[in-house]
Amino acid sequence: MSRLNEENLRIARQIISAYPKKKSALIPLLHLAQEQNGLVTNEAMTHIAELVDVTPAEVLGTCSFYEMFKRHPVGEYQINICHGISCHLLGAEDVLEHAESSLGVKEGEITQDGKFSFEGVECIAACTEAPCLQVNYRYINKVNADEFDQLIDDLRNETKTEIPKHGTLANTRQKIPANKAAGPAQVEESSRPIWLKRNKEE
Amino acid sequence: MSNPSEEIDEVSVIIDGQEVHVKAGEILIDACESAGVDIPRFCYHKRMSQVGMCRMCIVEVDTGRGSSLQPSCMMNVSEGMVVDTQSELTKKVQDGVLEFLLLNHPLDCPVCDKGGECPLQDQTMAYGPGETRFVEEKRHFEKPIPINENVFLDRERCILCDRCTRFADEVVGDPLIQFIDRGNSTQVNTFPEDPFASYFSGNIVQICPVGALTAKSYRFKARPWDLEEIESTYPNPLGDRIVVQSSRDQVLRLQGLDSEAVNWGWLSDKDRFSFEAFQSEYRLDSPLVRGGGLNKAEKGGAGLVASSWAGALSIVTDSLKDVNPDRVAFLGGARLTNESQYAWTKLAKGVLGTDHVSADLGDELPAHVLLGLPRATISELCQPNNTIVLLTSDLKEEYGTLFIRLRHAAKAQGVNIVELSPTRTGLSNVAAVSLHPLPGEIGNVAEALVTGDIPREVGGITGEEIANAHEYLQNSNVFVVVNRSSIGQSTTPIIDAITSFQKLDNCRFLPLVRRGNTMGALDMGMSPGLLPGRNTLSSGSAVFSDIWPNLPAKEGADTKQILQNAADGKIDTLFLIGADPISDFPDRSLAKSAIQNAGTVVSVDLFVTPSVYESDVVLPAASFLEVNGSHTNVEGRITPIRQKVTAPGTSRPDWMIASEIAYLLGHNLNIDTPEDVWNEMTSRSAVHGNLGYPHFDNDQNGHLITATGRIPFLPSQERLESRPVDSYAMRLIIGKRMFDHGTITQMSASLRSLAEASQLRINQYDFERLGIDEGTKVQVTSGDRDISVTVKIDDRVPRSCALIYANLDGADPRELLNEGSHSIDIRIDPTVRA
Amino acid sequence: MTIPLITTSRWGIEDGHTLEGYLRTGGYQGLHRALEMSPEEVHEEVKQASLLGRGGAGFPAGIKWGFLPPDVWPRYLVVNGDESEPGTYKDRLLIERDPHQLIEGCVITCYALGLSQCFLYVRGEMAHGQERVAQALNEAYIKGYVGKNILGTEFSVDVILHWGAGAYIVGEETALIESLEGNRGMPRLKPPYFPASIGLYGKPTIVNNVETLSNIPWIVEHGGEAFAKIGAEQSTGTRIFAVSGHVKTPGVFEVEFGTTTFRDLIMGEQYAGGIRDGNSLKAFIPGGASAPWFYEEHLDIPLEKSVVDNAGSMLGSGAIVVMDDTTDIVKACHNVVRFFSRESCGKCTPCREGTNWLEKILDRILNGYGRLEDIDLLLDVCDNISPGISWPPKQTTICPLGPSAVSPIASALERYRSEFEAYISLSVDATPVVLTGGAHE
Numbered sequence A: 001m002s003r004l005n006e007e008n009l010r011i012a013r014q015i016i017s018a019y020p021k022k023k024s025a026l027i028p029l030l031h032l033a034q035e036q037n038g039l040v041t042n043e044a045m046t047h048i049a050e051l052v053d054v055t056p057a058e059v060l061g062t063c064s065f066y067e068m069f070k071r072h073p074v075g076e077y078q079i080n081i082c083h084g085i086s087c088h089l090l091g092a093e094d095v096l097e098h099a100e101s102s103l104g105v106k107e108g109e110i111t112q113d114g115k116f117s118f119e120g121v122e123c124i125a126a127c128t129e130a131p132c133l134q135v136n137y138r139y140i141n142k143v144n145a146d147e148f149d150q151l152i153d154d155l156r157n158e159t160k161t162e163i164p165k166h167g168t169l170a171n172t173r174q175k176i177p178a179n180k181a182a183g184p185a186q187v188e189e190s191s192r193p194i195w196l197k198r199n200k201e202e
Numbered sequence B: 001m002s003n004p005s006e007e008i009d010e011v012s013v014i015i016d017g018q019e020v021h022v023k024a025g026e027i028l029i030d031a032c033e034s035a036g037v038d039i040p041r042f043c044y045h046k047r048m049s050q051v052g053m054c055r056m057c058i059v060e061v062d063t064g065r066g067s068s069l070q071p072s073c074m075m076n077v078s079e080g081m082v083v084d085t086q087s088e089l090t091k092k093v094q095d096g097v098l099e100f101l102l103l104n105h106p107l108d109c110p111v112c113d114k115g116g117e118c119p120l121q122d123q124t125m126a127y128g129p130g131e132t133r134f135v136e137e138k139r140h141f142e143k144p145i146p147i148n149e150n151v152f153l154d155r156e157r158c159i160l161c162d163r164c165t166r167f168a169d170e171v172v173g174d175p176l177i178q179f180i181d182r183g184n185s186t187q188v189n190t191f192p193e194d195p196f197a198s199y200f201s202g203n204i205v206q207i208c209p210v211g212a213l214t215a216k217s218y219r220f221k222a223r224p225w226d227l228e229e230i231e232s233t234y235p236n237p238l239g240d241r242i243v244v245q246s247s248r249d250q251v252l253r254l255q256g257l258d259s260e261a262v263n264w265g266w267l268s269d270k271d272r273f274s275f276e277a278f279q280s281e282y283r284l285d286s287p288l289v290r291g292g293g294l295n296k297a298e299k300g301g302a303g304l305v306a307s308s309w310a311g312a313l314s315i316v317t318d319s320l321k322d323v324n325p326d327r328v329a330f331l332g333g334a335r336l337t338n339e340s341q342y343a344w345t346k347l348a349k350g351v352l353g354t355d356h357v358s359a360d361l362g363d364e365l366p367a368h369v370l371l372g373l374p375r376a377t378i379s380e381l382c383q384p385n386n387t388i389v390l391l392t393s394d395l396k397e398e399y400g401t402l403f404i405r406l407r408h409a410a411k412a413q414g415v416n417i418v419e420l421s422p423t424r425t426g427l428s429n430v431a432a433v434s435l436h437p438l439p440g441e442i443g444n445v446a447e448a449l450v451t452g453d454i455p456r457e458v459g460g461i462t463g464e465e466i467a468n469a470h471e472y473l474q475n476s477n478v479f480v481v482v483n484r485s486s487i488g489q490s491t492t493p494i495i496d497a498i499t500s501f502q503k504l505d506n507c508r509f510l511p512l513v514r515r516g517n518t519m520g521a522l523d524m525g526m527s528p529g530l531l532p533g534r535n536t537l538s539s540g541s542a543v544f545s546d547i548w549p550n551l552p553a554k555e556g557a558d559t560k561q562i563l564q565n566a567a568d569g570k571i572d573t574l575f576l577i578g579a580d581p582i583s584d585f586p587d588r589s590l591a592k593s594a595i596q597n598a599g600t601v602v603s604v605d606l607f608v609t610p611s612v613y614e615s616d617v618v619l620p621a622a623s624f625l626e627v628n629g630s631h632t633n634v635e636g637r638i639t640p641i642r643q644k645v646t647a648p649g650t651s652r653p654d655w656m657i658a659s660e661i662a663y664l665l666g667h668n669l670n671i672d673t674p675e676d677v678w679n680e681m682t683s684r685s686a687v688h689g690n691l692g693y694p695h696f697d698n699d700q701n702g703h704l705i706t707a708t709g710r711i712p713f714l715p716s717q718e719r720l721e722s723r724p725v726d727s728y729a730m731r732l733i734i735g736k737r738m739f740d741h742g743t744i745t746q747m748s749a750s751l752r753s754l755a756e757a758s759q760l761r762i763n764q765y766d767f768e769r770l771g772i773d774e775g776t777k778v779q780v781t782s783g784d785r786d787i788s789v790t791v792k793i794d795d796r797v798p799r800s801c802a803l804i805y806a807n808l809d810g811a812d813p814r815e816l817l818n819e820g821s822h823s824i825d826i827r828i829d830p831t832v833r834a
Numbered sequence C: 001m002t003i004p005l006i007t008t009s010r011w012g013i014e015d016g017h018t019l020e021g022y023l024r025t026g027g028y029q030g031l032h033r034a035l036e037m038s039p040e041e042v043h044e045e046v047k048q049a050s051l052l053g054r055g056g057a058g059f060p061a062g063i064k065w066g067f068l069p070p071d072v073w074p075r076y077l078v079v080n081g082d083e084s085e086p087g088t089y090k091d092r093l094l095i096e097r098d099p100h101q102l103i104e105g106c107v108i109t110c111y112a113l114g115l116s117q118c119f120l121y122v123r124g125e126m127a128h129g130q131e132r133v134a135q136a137l138n139e140a141y142i143k144g145y146v147g148k149n150i151l152g153t154e155f156s157v158d159v160i161l162h163w164g165a166g167a168y169i170v171g172e173e174t175a176l177i178e179s180l181e182g183n184r185g186m187p188r189l190k191p192p193y194f195p196a197s198i199g200l201y202g203k204p205t206i207v208n209n210v211e212t213l214s215n216i217p218w219i220v221e222h223g224g225e226a227f228a229k230i231g232a233e234q235s236t237g238t239r240i241f242a243v244s245g246h247v248k249t250p251g252v253f254e255v256e257f258g259t260t261t262f263r264d265l266i267m268g269e270q271y272a273g274g275i276r277d278g279n280s281l282k283a284f285i286p287g288g289a290s291a292p293w294f295y296e297e298h299l300d301i302p303l304e305k306s307v308v309d310n311a312g313s314m315l316g317s318g319a320i321v322v323m324d325d326t327t328d329i330v331k332a333c334h335n336v337v338r339f340f341s342r343e344s345c346g347k348c349t350p351c352r353e354g355t356n357w358l359e360k361i362l363d364r365i366l367n368g369y370g371r372l373e374d375i376d377l378l379l380d381v382c383d384n385i386s387p388g389i390s391w392p393p394k395q396t397t398i399c400p401l402g403p404s405a406v407s408p409i410a411s412a413l414e415r416y417r418s419e420f421e422a423y424i425s426l427s428v429d430a431t432p433v434v435l436t437g438g439a440h441e
């Protein structure tokens, strides 16, 4: 069952309610689906389409535009090795080569145990820490071959627990207490905000 | 150019060194085109919003701040603008874009359907660099994939112009095809296993600038240079303008013709692909008579067998010899051209002297509504700030291109739509107000809406909702579009509603008809009491008496009465002119018994419909692709129908059949060509004036006849009492689907499978009250009548209502109709009785 | 004058990202101060500060704010935290280490301009950043710095944390808006040139970069004039630069804007510490991957917008990437071109097809299948994407991404053409391997 589960459906409704237009919640909801299933399934996209009142094709159009959404399985640990210019200058290609030989799979493939997959990605904004990579979007800076192997061991032995399974994005979510919410600024509501009004009158 | 207001709206610009005057604010690419300068383009389409994606139309433009490169589809002209479409830089950029587009485009022009009419191919000849500098591998995709039953997509040929996807989303609101993936991998596709189920999918084939989208019905059939084409009209109620394309006397394709007044180049699939029916093996190609070609039809005897025209016609004329005019009746005629309609009316009312002539099959609005209300054109409806009230069924199902025009009006032309439809429709999400009065209550709802005298609740609508809608009737021009939204509701509440709207100042109407040329049929007198040109039998006989020898003595019966008379054995000869009452008339058993009990039943048709099957003599007629003539649409717009191919076998134009029968009866109708009809008709019809034939030849908008008031609308004297639905019952809506068991759809290979099976549709709330599974068969009863049908959840249906579409496979909702009721209540029994 | 740290002052403070740490170090003083002023006065301070946008284009924030059409409501604020331009590394640190400063900047901006809702768009890959912002927002809501009746006033605004999902082009402001609307992140057509008139949901919208907004609390607290006194006349305040690549001590530095030079940053001991391993400088990218390259002779140019513009490049997003003499220029060039090719949104033909073609030609040259005519071909394809190959670039495209791919090629070929030729001279075959066929499956 890869539609959103009960709990995630509740979260999804909350997310939707923060936006003036439902469709704006599309990307966050796709993340939610990916967090639940490790990837974005067709069923999840159909469910999201229902939730935000668009067609599944529209959800797919958006989903497929963004790199982070995986519509095919990836490893439990998706390793994104930066090959942006700064990392390139400091040996990103070596890291990629090493990953391939060390994991025994090619870019985009999954190791037999289902744990790992890797790919070269564009700049991940850690340029001064080159060469660097992300495992499930957690940074590992200035990696060399040994450190890479150590990292794989730690992940395989589950001793590096701060890295969640693929799909989990942020461990903390924004929560707006009901009594503190200003509420979404509805597109149709066309009056000058009250704090500007007050000032005008003064 | 002498009109001063036009001059004010003009600016002068310099295009390639020539000063020209163009409309202020016009899009540059269009302005250049009207100045005779063609700028290449792929993504730009004048009936859709601009996206500026292909970059092919880039030219050098100087608006006073130095010249710069600008996509001409994204720029509006302004005074003094200097445009160079031929400069070296322009050329270089256009060559560059073209080269880019060709990088990944396969070189399969010789096997491509578009080859020969492909803008990309044409541009390449005209602009592109001769030889490819791209030596790497091209982008690969699986070759054509079906995106629905009728359309194939070849993603390798696609140049990502966004026309198809834009059309789907913007024009028809079916965003089921999308750009998928990003950058160089971008492709058009549907969601997996969710086809492009759009009623308008053929349009994307027409507008695709390359051969990426192809229609199943046309694939590999012909090369464009073999095609001959002619501009014509599709004889549907809107009279959509078309181009008929053929090769070797076979129609291969219908394309939409861009007429400003009507369809803007669009067509619904039902019409576009229907040409297949007219060339199908099912087409009648010789007369048939019952029982072995004997001179006398054998009632209940053997089946229909082929006959000669002489043989068939002699049976017809025998049945008419010395017949009492009161015992002859004619049903149908909406399929015909105006000219053929005139010929048949002349035969019936001028020669045989019967007024029992009716084109209505019991599901149209009364003639006084169709002819008596002040009419508006589609374009008049779509002016900014207008309010359009829809007293209609789902236009997307039945009036495809009108749906498109109104959707555009609501989205882009500042028109407010107030929808009062039995269910949510394809226009609901662009409507300013969408309300769904209980069937039977529309008159009461309209009264409150118009007067602003607002009760707490009426017809299932709250006072608040009505008050909100009432606002839209203030300070704007109000137009009412109305049709027979459900045959489960009588015309009385609709007339009540119209009566209310008539009280508004300057309110104008666009009453819709169900069948193709019903408007023409009325104007040609195919209705009891009417003569051509909106003359009545009582006051207009003098107009015709010199050329119509035997005008009827008294007003004839309407459709229902004609059928009743036939069923009662009071009709000796019943003509069905393209009419299939067994399938269409609300009371099916009456229709059946009429046909069985009439003396001789003569069908003039293209196919063996259920009614044709029961007829005694069948005369094969030519279709609109095979005749010349004209069509009248719901606006009263007359446009030409032009012959493109020859009719199969010995089938003949309808007018010729009428003329022949008259001749055999010893009368000369004086009709040898459609033009003869036209000349006679226009000489007598003040409505048509002296329109020359074919007057409207080259005007894609045709000619509008505007006379009103000759046949007055008969307002209701008293409004129908409100009749709430009790809590155990549901009110029945009988809808129409674009694809159903209608003959043409069923005879078209591309369309046949698109018709669904009959279902009872109710909303989630009512469904849950039933406590059964979706798809369960239930017993539906109304009084002592019942049908069994499966249930489907459909949240477009309002609470306490149930929708069944007519003329689908399975349960026939007509079985539930009750003589004389204004609306039908049903009960649903979850357990089907054995 | 010693230059204060304006935006990075809390980077060294362990709990600078918490509300407690933030308040302890003077946080939310700008907001208090702002609420004592009228919205117009706050806007005036920002104008006075001449704060240039830090997202890449360097447009003055105060002036952009003035483009909001009067009396069209609601208006929105969209914060551009999509940082993905290769070499750029500063917004992520501002988000992770000082989220409250950013939030404070957002709230003040909404107050000043009457913006009714703020969307803080954080690049999807920055999971930690999102956590930090979420935590900070949660605290700030509870204490009334954000949300309904901020600090007990009538001023209310929600700040919504929004996640991206991986697409560089979404950093372009109109693509950002499309993405925020749940669409494919494809840039909108210009005009309108600024979303200030027609933006999110078709309503007036201010889009500002994370660093830009992180300056706002300081400006409001200390006054626009104080800010304008720092830096050069037209490039005021301080600015954050990331220096990466072949330097001894790569790092992210907040320096005085407009007066500091490239030499200071790249060679200075307190900054990047010079070229690594005693090597010499071959080239450097002064402002992110889109910028034409600079060389030795440009080192003394100050980090001043107009001076750098006039020298034929741009400061862009504050990303300085240094290449030493061991650098394989063809590979570096290929790397940057590949980036643009992969990140093209695909909307317009020259960018979608052209950048991909450039990448393929470079691929071929690197793989030993180069032909001498490929160099002219590269330049001609560049010319078709950006006619004239000049700076600032002319474009046949909707947004500047396509033309950005031209910069590295033009730069590399101008100075190091011989390296391309060297590859080509080693080609195994003068004719390419893969020839196109209309192969059908």
Ligand SMILES: Cc1cc2nc3c(=O)[nH]c(=O)nc-3n(C[C@H](O)[C@H](O)[C@H](O)COP(=O)(O)O)c2cc1C
Pocket (backbone or CB within 6 Å): C052, C053, C054, C055, C056, C057, C058, C059, C061, C080, C081, C082, C083, C084, C085, C168, C169, C170, C171, C172, C173, C174, C207, C208, C209, C210, C212, C213, C399, C400, C401
């Ligand atoms: C291709 C492209 C990518 C961009 N990426 C970013 C980005 O990641 N972050 C950013 O703040 N601005 C980016 N920009 C600039 C934005 O369009 C916009 O100018 C900026 O967010 C405005 O904020 P500012 O005025 O505060 O600088 C990009 C522009 C382009 C053309």
Ligand code: SF4
Pocket (backbone or CB within 6 Å): B157, B158, B159, B160, B161, B162, B163, B164, B165, B188, B204, B207, B208, B209, B210, B212, B213
């Ligand atoms: S399929 Fe045709 S219409 Fe659709 S985007 Fe491709 S080229 Fe354009």
Ligand code: SF4
Pocket (backbone or CB within 6 Å): C169, C186, C187, C343, C344, C345, C346, C347, C348, C349, C351, C352, C397, C398, C399, C400, C401, C402, C403
């Ligand atoms: S230039 Fe490239 S990234 Fe920008 S809109 Fe065009 S295709 Fe998209």
Ligand code: FES
Pocket (backbone or CB within 6 Å): B040, B041, B042, B043, B044, B051, B052, B053, B054, B055, B056, B057, B058, B071, B072, B073, B074
């Ligand atoms: S026709 Fe103008 S950009 Fe495509």
